[in-house]
Amino acid sequence: MTPGTMLSRTVVVGAGQAAVALIAKLRALDPDRRITLIGDEPVVPYQRPPLSKDYLKGELPADGLSLRPRDWFEGQGIELRLGRSAIAIDRAAKTLCLDDGAVVGYDHLALCLGSEPRRLPAAVGGSLAGVYVLRRRADADALRPALAGASRVLIVGGGYVGLEVAAVVSGAGRTVTVLEAAPRILHRVAAEPTSDYFRELHRRNGVRLLEGIGLVALSGQDRVARAILSDGSELPVDLVLVGIGTAPVVELAARAGLAVENGIAVDDRCRTSDPSIVAAGDCTSVPHAGGRIRLESVQNAIAQGETAASTLCGRESPYRPKPWFWSNQYDVRLQIAGLSTGYDATLVRPGKRPGSQSVWYFRRSSLIAVDAINEPATYMVGRKLIEADITPAEAHLTDPGFLLNSLIRW
Amino acid sequence: MANVTWTPEGRAEMVAEMRDGRTLVAAAVSHAVPGICGACGSALACATCHVAVAEAWLAATGRPGPDEDAMLDMVEAGRPPNSRLRCQIRAHAALGGLLLHGPVSAP
Numbered sequence: 001m002t003p004g005t006m007l008s009r010t011v012v013v014g015a016g017q018a019a020v021a022l023i024a025k026l027r028a029l030d031p032d033r034r035i036t037l038i039g040d041e042p043v044v045p046y047q048r049p050p051l052s053k054d055y056l057k058g059e060l061p062a063d064g065l066s067l068r069p070r071d072w073f074e075g076q077g078i079e080l081r082l083g084r085s086a087i088a089i090d091r092a093a094k095t096l097c098l099d100d101g102a103v104v105g106y107d108h109l110a111l112c113l114g115s116e117p118r119r120l121p122a123a124v125g126g127s128l129a130g131v132y133v134l135r136r137r138a139d140a141d142a143l144r145p146a147l148a149g150a151s152r153v154l155i156v157g158g159g160y161v162g163l164e165v166a167a168v169v170s171g172a173g174r175t176v177t178v179l180e181a182a183p184r185i186l187h188r189v190a191a192e193p194t195s196d197y198f199r200e201l202h203r204r205n206g207v208r209l210l211e212g213i214g215l216v217a218l219s220g221q222d223r224v225a226r227a228i229l230s231d232g233s234e235l236p237v238d239l240v241l242v243g244i245g246t247a248p249v250v251e252l253a254a255r256a257g258l259a260v261e262n263g264i265a266v267d268d269r270c271r272t273s274d275p276s277i278v279a280a281g282d283c284t285s286v287p288h289a290g291g292r293i294r295l296e297s298v299q300n301a302i303a304q305g306e307t308a309a310s311t312l313c314g315r316e317s318p319y320r321p322k323p324w325f326w327s328n329q330y331d332v333r334l335q336i337a338g339l340s341t342g343y344d345a346t347l348v349r350p351g352k353r354p355g356s357q358s359v360w361y362f363r364r365s366s367l368i369a370v371d372a373i374n375e376p377a378t379y380m381v382g383r384k385l386i387e388a389d390i391t392p393a394e395a396h397l398t399d400p401g402f403l404l405n406s407l408i409r410w
Numbered sequence: 411m412a413n414v415t416w417t418p419e420g421r422a423e424m425v426a427e428m429r430d431g432r433t434l435v436a437a438a439v440s441h442a443v444p445g446i447c448g449a450c451g452s453a454l455a456c457a458t459c460h461v462a463v464a465e466a467w468l469a470a471t472g473r474p475g476p477d478e479d480a481m482l483d484m485v486e487a488g489r490p491p492n493s494r495l496r497c498q499i500r501a502h503a504a505l506g507g508l509l510l511h512g513p514v515s516a517p
Contacts, residue, residue, distance in 0.1 A: 047448075047451045049450070049451055049453070050451055053453075064432075064436065066440070067439070067448075068439065068440065069440045072440070072441075298449055298450065298451075299449065299456070302449055324455070324456060326450060326453055326455035326456075328453060333453075333454070333455070333477070335455055376454065376477045376478075376480045376481045377480030377481065377483060377484055379481075380457065380480070380481050380483075380484030380485070381484055384484065405483070405484060
């Protein structure tokens with residue numbers, strides 16, 4: 001037996017942001033361990049956020065999306081198995097079965113399976129040609145040329161992905177309609193002032209927003225041609241993008257009997273219910289405020305990936321989420337610090353220049369989140385205040401002349 | 411093309427070749443400079459790519475724009491005058507030989 005075969009083997013399934021953060025940290029902590037990365041897309045791990053922004057616009061080349069160049073994985077001694085999916089885990093034997101029939105043994109397993117876009121059921125026309133989702137690079141690669149020939153675009157769902165795509169495709173002689181079944185766009189993720197701001201922004205750019213109106217069905221011969229809406233109206237369409245949220249990828253874990261609770265249930269060390277298996281990123285749910293939440297963000301993917309790597313090396317350090325998010329639409333930069341879930345009050349702080357403002361979220365009189373619109377300094381201050389658990393006085397927040405950074409104890 | 415040298419804290423110097431137009435954070439990520447993950451993909455959203463530019467290079471790298479400037483003000487106490495966000499510095503020939511210290515800190 002050669003010494004190499006005695007080395008512990010960690011297999012990482014899923015090849016997104018969380019997986020790459022996990023691998024980079026794992027390799028830094030343990031230069032010797034065998035690491036295998038299995039990803040079901042045939043490309044080197046890449047960033048997803050630009051898919052609905054610069055990549056869709058054609059302003060970022062495909063190799064600009066990569067999280068690491070291919071030779072980095074080779075240089076780090078990481079075995080890549082791309083274009084392969086794991087179909088079953090045998091926890092007793094500590095093996096993973098792949099879709100090509102291969103059986104891969106592991107000492108430790110890391111599940112970084114991500115999330116999948118929710119799709120429209122085939123019964124309401126979700127399988128017609130011309131209906132797209134946007135999650136993977138291949139989705140963007142299919143969507144971009146299709147948009148070039150589409151003059152009537154319907155976006156189902158007024159969340160971040162839908163609105164970012166609307167910002168990219170509006171103009172150029174196209175009719176762009178965003179349909180949101182909830183009473184307002186960004187209903188799930190932001191308070192009214194932020195929704196109001198983006199509604200006005202999109203209207204100014206010629207996008208038609210239909211709020212409080214749902215989709216009944218899409219119809220057409222082979223290709224989508226019409227949308228039937230819940231107010232009884234019909235809309236002629238050439239292309240439909242469905243952006244109605246994502247669901248965590250949990251089937252592999254659930255079939256193996258791991259605890260699943262709105263995502264693969266992990267603790268603050270990213271441990272699953274099996275001591276040999278960790279999980280990180282969009283596929284997980286984390287403990288929060290006495291319950292569990294899913295955090296679909298780059299920040300969470302990186303932080304959980306690194307936490308999971310530390311756990312695998314026996315250097316456990318608890319992960320306390322410090323969420324931040326961003327969205328770019330037209331020339332507007334939205335930066336979000338904290339988590340607004342469960343807010344009971346908001347306050348708008350006027351910005352320093354036209355078109356800028358920030359929305360401050362409170363829960364039981366404590367600051368929990370800030371939406372900063374074209375206000376990067378305010379975003380940074382908000383982040384610091386939330387992390388330090390400091391809640392500014394209302395009079396200070398509503399006074400644009402008051403320097404909020406004076407509240408931070410450096 | 412420009413060659414940029416990093417001196418990560420407690421590590422050996424690293425030299426990375428940068429294609430014109432790509433950002434320093436893209437170069438750092440593709441050469442796996444420790445401590446830099448390019449979290450927001452150069453969207454100027456996270457300030458995790460904070461770096462101190464050697465004084466002699468400030469003319470070549472240029473000064474921060476207003477948004478970058480505002481974020482840098484909040485990155486740490488007593489911000490050094492030579493701090494920049496790597497994601498906002500794009501490679502061009504005049505940056506050949508640039509020396510960067512850091513990563514300074516991830517906020």
